[in-house]
Amino acid sequence: MATSVLCRVQSLRKDLFLSVSRCSVLLKNNYLVKSNETDECSLEFLEGDNEGIAVISMNRPKAKNSLGKVFLSQFQGCINNVKFEKNIRVLIIRSMVPGVFCAGADLKERAKMTNEEVGPFVAGLRQSVTDLSNIPMPTIAAIDGYALGGGLEMSLACDMRTASSNAKMGLVETKRGIIPGGGGTQRLTRVVGPALAKELIYTARMFDGHEAAKLGVVNHSVDQNDAGDAAYQRAVELALEITPNGPVALRMAKMAISKGSDVDLTSGMGFEECGYAQVIPTKDRIEGMKSFIEKRTPVYKGE
Template sequence: MRTRHGIHSPGCRPQRRSPGRSVHLSHGRGAQLVTGGSRSVAAVARTHNRQLHAEAGEAVEVDLKRLDGGDDGIVEVVMCRQKARNALGHLFVSQMRELVSSLSSDAAARVVVFRSLVPGVFCAGADLKERALMINSESDLFVHGLRSLMTQIAVLPMPTIAAIDGVALGGGLELALACDLRCAASSAHMGLIETTRGLLPGAGGSQRLPRTIGVTLAKELIFTGRRIDGQTALEMGLVNRAVEQNEAGDAAYREALSLAREILPQAPIAVRMAKEAMNRGVEVDMTSAMAIERMCYARVIPTRDRQEGMAAFIEKRPPKGSQSFWVMTPKLDQKDSTHVNLG
């Protein structure tokens, strides 16, 4: 596995980087992406900026890992603010925003998994120590930034999966709700508990929870500030999968990785267009939704994904581009939306 700093390690380390360490713009997969043209120059520049911030002495609270081998195309956003239980503080949010922004134009990223390296915690929500020092206007501005971050995650073009192996409260659950899919350990605890603090969910939770589990159940959970476990969340439709926790404490992550591997072989433009059709369609009336579906469908017709998929069906064989051999063009919004099939 490769981190954004090119270090082979099980995850990010939230210590300060050495000021004297050299910085390399391209390394490992990054170099391949630049020369191959599958990432934009802006995305590479943002990666470079993150490296500079790390070299300047900032603690790494959110990191990026690209899986390789058979998992090439799966990217992990790793949360590792150990002492503060991944609380949504200024630095954490800033680093998360930068990583998500880089992913928005990264055609090599096929599926994104959000996970935590803090034992027993996905994300504990707002950093109340930081919030206590803010005046009302500062607090309002910060929550607006949180709302914007969750929207950034929600509109990522590729499928996103939250791996909830522990506590996901308040803003932590709002982060998971911003993802397309959620896997949870049965023992995980989650809830929008803002009403117990004299607040209401302000980073999208009051809107995304009703759209996920229905208005009546969402009102009950938000009005009461109730916490539920992973199994109850599965029964409500809040998560897609719930699994028993393992000794390593990463059962939800392993389940999320399994789900990502099911998505990975599918034609990437088709998957992205399906996501766009659903996300935009649920917000409008049926007639408008059908028009959105037609538009998205039209964009997959000229792709080599579609041509190879149909040929494989007729010839009764697996698509040659399966198992991560599809290569997309840098911009999904090109008129022809074509890409090269290396299969």
């Protein structure tokens, strides 16, 4: 069973407050537990066998999860809250809208903006996607449908991606007379290299989940199931391979790989050294060795 949460009581933002105030809430462990199905983005912490996994669910059916002002504000709220969760070891981003992950920029809302408004709005969108990429724990995007423009950019800001066979992905911005603005020019290039990124962006080509795996855009592709959530199920499986491992180690590995990928090898080794220094004083490091010697499963506490 999942516990849905929106945000910490102490950090309620006005827009989130308005959203929360419309739904039934109760206090639990310092969180406002929500049950408002009209929220465009919500955060939940899985329990039982899936404990340690947080899920951001996108749910804006009428506009195919496109990135409008309200959506982005709620998405940012989810990110702001999950990043401080010491007990969360993996974050999954999924859609609750059948057949679509995210349709990118909200083109109808954008059409009403003046030229002066567009630049700052896209800068905010870019920052939200960057905030997602900077979340300290491992992240997985579960792509069970269309992931276009900003939708694919959002998934590229995650550490890993799973996709279903019916997923359709693409940085289609040039078809709309713009360029990727949520980090796609940079992150797709880092994932597949400049030649392929250029081809995909210049052509605005769309590709399915299996093609995406062949191109290296996603880690795993799976045939879609009757429920339409095969990529999400694969993401949970992947998360469950990660959750038993040392939480501090996971975060330090992410930091070293992410920061190291942007610099030369020698500088990258510096990030590895910094990350390693953080795990040395942890109780989890001792537990890792002790459990091996005692021939039992380690119990990590993130300390």
